Amino acid sequence: MKPLSTDSSAIQSDGAPWLSIDSLRELFAQEDKILARIRDTPNGPLLFLTNPLLALQDLGVKLSDAALAELKAYEPNLAQILPAAYLALKSSRVAQKSNLELRGLFRKR
Numbered sequence: 001m002k003p004l005s006t007d008s009s010a011i012q013s014d015g016a017p018w019l020s021i022d023s024l025r026e027l028f029a030q031e032d033k034i035l036a037r038i039r040d041t042p043n044g045p046l047l048f049l050t051n052p053l054l055a056l057q058d059l060g061v062k063l064s065d066a067a068l069a070e071l072k073a074y075e076p077n078l079a080q081i082l083p084a085a086y087l088a089l090k091s092s093r094v095a096q097k098s099n100l101e102l103r104g105l106f107r108k109r
Contacts, residue, residue: 018060024070027063031105034061038102043089045100051086052105053078058090075106 019034021027027034037059038044048055056063063071072079089096 017062020062020064021067022064023067024074027067027071027105028108034059034105035102042095043092043098045102046096046098047086047089048102048105049100050089051081051083053081054083054086071106074109 018037019030021030034056038048038055041047041059044055044059047058053063053068
């Protein structure tokens with residue numbers, strides 16, 4: 001299995017987030033850009049499915065407090081996801097064999 005890179009390009013060199021999101025509508029408007037970044041990240045789809053909020057954070061997506069509240073109201077189970085599985089996968093340094101293809105961040109209603 002291929003070792004993962006230690007690329008930290010999600011956070012820009014000035015410490016600014018890659019993408020700032022102020023609403024759920026804006027999150028969905030930026031979905032294609034975020035999905036491309038997830039696909040380009042080692043184990044990205046698995047990491048996102050394991051813990052979407054931590055994955056977005058690690059990708060450099062900064063959700064405002066209002067956007068985070070909207071997202072948690074839209075997908076209430078997000079608030080209950082524990083970080084252990086995400087952190088284990090992230091620290092594994094081994095690319096997992098997976099045929100996952102994300103077609104969206106969250107279900108559309």
